[in-house]
Amino acid sequence: MKFDVAIIGGGLAGLTCGIALQQQGKRCVIVNNGQAAIDFSSGSMDLLTQLPDGKKAESFEQAYEQLERQLPQHPYALIGKARVLEKARRFEQLAQQIKLGLAGDSEHNHLRVTPLGGLRGAWLSAASLPVLAETESAFPYQHIAVLGIEGYHDFQPQLLADNLVQNPQFAHCRVTTAYLHIPELDHLRTNAREFRSVNISQLLEHKLAFGDLVREIKQAAAGAQAVFLPACFGIDDAVFFNNLKQASGLNLYELPTLPPSLLGIRQHKTLRSHFEQAGGLMLNGDKAQSAEFDGNRVSRIFTRLHRKDAIFADHFVLASGSFFSNGLVSDFDRIYEPVFEADIIGAPQFKQDERLSWTAHRFAAPQPYQSAGVAINSACQVQKCGRFIENLYAIGNVIGGYNGLELGCSSGVSVITALVVAENIAAAQG
Structure with missing residues (x-):
């Protein structure tokens, strides 16, 4: 099977990237292992609600310089302020175009009511919230x-x-x-x-x-x-x-109620429907298992259901998520990415070869392992054995160097990196 782009993961990041690429005339396949984190989400999406030092971020534009200084390996810092804001506005337009039913904008966070009666910052929220x-x-x-x-x-x-x-x-x-x-x-x-x-x-x-x-x-x-x-x-x-x-x-x-969340499921179904309507192919219930390389490029991948019939593509996008969806796996002495064996990074306090650094002493504190993920550059190309693979990109929560739960930026990173990669692939093939 030959495609322009093969995307591993059918959640928010993978589908957003796939829709953007299909709209540009690329032929895409998504290898979708099962339910994605979006099925359990609140119906809101966050761009950035907190800085690493604990200060609240009410405006991404105003908080960016502090984020870049405090956490220079954050995907936003690698991509750059102007491009992040550009892609945030592009996603707002895309959400309106495909009728995701979201309200909000990147100029300023709003507050949403949580199911427990609290208030949390958000970038975009379902219009019914x-x-x-x-x-x-x-x-x-x-x-x-x-x-x-x-x-x-x-x-x-x-x-x-x-x-x-x-x-x-x-x-x-x-x-x-x-x-x-x-x-x-x-x-x-x-x-x-x-x-x-x-x-x-x-x-x-x-x-x-x-x-x-x-x-x-x-x-x-x-x-x-x-x-x-x-x-x-x-x-x-x-x-x-x-x-x-x-x-x-x-x-x-x-x-939203306890998971699964209908608000997230609705968004997932809308994204998937538009990807397929645009001509994209979903391989549901399948799982990427291994890859072959030709020099500094990925040549093909093998999946659980296609062990002999490999998937060939010009470009590959890793959108497999974090530990929740097995995009990252932890053994007793290591955390790794199972398909490409990409290099792993984390926040400064996380050390991959020191297990005791993976967790904080307080159970309720942000846990260092939550910042683990693959290393990327400003183009979101994946690093393996110290060098960046030409045609392999990572998007969403599989990326390391930041804690999306702590900083309130998980869905923002997902859609921003997805649109950055879609643009980079279009430019590379143009």
Whole structure:
């Protein structure tokens, strides 16, 4: 099998890169091993919310110089401020073009409400999420009803309500709680393992008395100006939720639940659909296992399902993610990237050959191993045995040198590096 570009990994980074390349006329294949981290995400994407020294970053442009000085190996520092901002705006345009349903911009972070009633910075958020444009702004409604679903334990209305009013932006609000019964869910309640957001959504879309649900929501809201619901209404897109909002006449908002997250699943399905509509090929349920090199270039890769029928390409993109998706693997004495055996780097406190440096003493502290990943240059080319491979690139969370969870930049790095690599490949083949 011969392609212009072979991408290993079908998550946010891989699909974004694939869509951009397909739009430029390249023939791409994505080797997709299974569920991606985006299926478990909050529905928000972050560009940069915190600096390595712990200071909050409310604006990427204003915080960039400090980030570059404190963590010069961060992918943003390698790529450069101007190009990062350019690609951030390009992704905003792409998200609008393919109707991802995101709100926000790279000029300034906004605050999103978390399922536990906290506030976190974000770059882009699903339009159905409750957000605040600025840290000082107050939520525009005084009475909020938080509605759970009877018997559903992955969303706790009272806990959310108690924590929400501790934030100054919600201190003026009266927050009440109630539960929806929704009789159609009765048989799910008999098995807690099946009572999850995905199962609820699938059942409601096919067996729901829609008018009854609208009436139940309006009754439980008890005149509230804003209503917070768990994200359990609409697995493929936001149409079902928007119909609820329109039919009820209420200011409905949805919040992510314990994984899997419908908000993330919707985004994943939209990205995958547009990649395939653009002519891209998905090899689902397959896994890249090894590669062959011709000098300083990758010549082909072998997968679990194509051990004898290799995949040839002009360029290869490693978008396999971190430990969660086995893009990185740890043994007792080493952390490694299993397909290409790329060089591994981490944050300054991480030393690959010293296992005791991989973890911090405090369990809740940022862990050094979370910064481990492959080494790249400014073009996102992968380093192996001290030299950069001409036609092998890395994008997303498989890249090392930073802790995306700590700094709030995981999804930003994913889409920025994806678009940088798509541009570099187009230029190399042009």
